[in-house]
Amino acid sequence: MNVPSVRISMITPALVNGISTERPGRSTHAQTLEHLRVDNRGGGRMILHALVGGDTPLGSRWIWRVFVERGSRPIDSAADVIGSILRARTRSTVPAIVDLIEAIRTWETIRFDVSMEGDSDGFLFQFGSINWTSVQVFAVSFVRQFELRDADGEREALSQVSLEYHYPLDGELDSITSHHSWWFRSDASPFSAWLTSVEQNSLWKVLRSKQAVGFEVSQEWV
Template structure:
């Protein structure tokens, strides 16, 4: 039986999929495909519905300064307590942030979830998202920043 990595290993595994080039000169499509490779990896999570999910979202936000457009690729894991009951979620984010342009603002906001246990096909989910207009818009833009981080929610 193959050992599944723990949630504590998720950031390192995502950073490994991204590679150093993504942090020096991020290419949005390359970041997306690295995130999908990360999304294919199965982790040790509770055997409960929606314990392991992927989130594709974008929009204009003012997180910790001026408003920026963010493409946020997130993996969410459920964490249980010692009795096996839900305790909290851990989210591992890969964010591409852009300075605002009229074209980015015109995209508005969008989000789509995928859960490994929901019977949906990850490749089909990814294919539909790859056809989103956001890719055409950001293809010609250089991200101002890429951030990979983990948070408890």
């Protein structure tokens, strides 16, 4: 059977008397699979139903459901991807709010190597005063969070990409109550509705008269 190699984003053992030692994110060659059926679910998603050649120590064979995202990218590239999208829109090191929101709208359509189920890919909008920098500032940030799961479907790690503005903390900003709002792919409402609600937040009217002193794109594993 001549099929190309695929990148695995999640593996779920479907036969409990086989012991899976594979991890998400590893690559395998489909030529090693004894049987292969592909379901095209739309939206770039495929599910490979595979009976893997080779016996387990218990003498049974492994059956895996392998979730693959067509054209998905490594999680560690997520910060570089949003950075490239932003640079295509503006040359400013502190992008305008409208440019950032439109960049995020594009970024959300790009898939990374995580499951499309549950809370594996989500977005956070948050703001409030922070004091863990050298100078106390008012921070406004968008975060994209990826959940990496192990072969049993349990959380293994989280990767967060943060897009954060810093504003000098004055009396008006200091009086604003901190806020956060999450959206996950498992939510009933679409991403577009969540992003519209973010755009309608009253904070933006306050920030029209403010000048951000910094903007940072960062990514970390937590």
